[in-house]
Amino acid sequence: MRMAMQTARASLVQGSSVAEGDIVTTEVSSSGSGRDTRRKVREGLVLSDAMDATVVVVVRDRVRHPRYRKTVTRTKKLYADDPGNEARAGDRILLAETRPLSKLKRWRVVEVLERVR
Numbered sequence: 001m002r003m004a005m006q007t008a009r010a011s012l013v014q015g016s017s018v019a020e021g022d023i024v025t026t027e028v029s030s031s032g033s034g035r036d037t038r039r040k041v042r043e044g045l046v047l048s049d050a051m052d053a054t055v056v057v058v059v060r061d062r063v064r065h066p067r068y069r070k071t072v073t074r075t076k077k078l079y080a081d082d083p084g085n086e087a088r089a090g091d092r093i094l095l096a097e098t099r100p101l102s103k104l105k106r107w108r109v110v111e112v113l114e115r116v117r
């Protein structure tokens with residue numbers, strides 16, 4: 001059952017174009033521990049870069065309300081690890097889920113997709 005859901009999910013992601021703001025789950029290789037290696041990937045805007053090696057990112061997710069069928073925007077603030085201090089406020093970045101790095105940091109910056117002008 002679980003394997004069938006994973007292959008169905010993989011075929012949906014491969015067969016369709018991904019729009020901006022969509023939640024995409026990709027597979028990240030592990031060290032062979034036998035655990036599920038799926039890690040979440042998010043795209044968001046840097047809200048603050050005032051801390052050293054940490055950025056605050058706003059991730060907006062558009063979902064359809066289950067009862068009223070209206071599109072609702074849900075906003076989440078995430079703290080992400082940015083060891084090189086490359087991201088600036090206003091940049092659009094790609095985040096990947098990681099192990100807990102501190103009390104609030106559970107994400108890391110993968111790349112800067114678009115720089116603020």
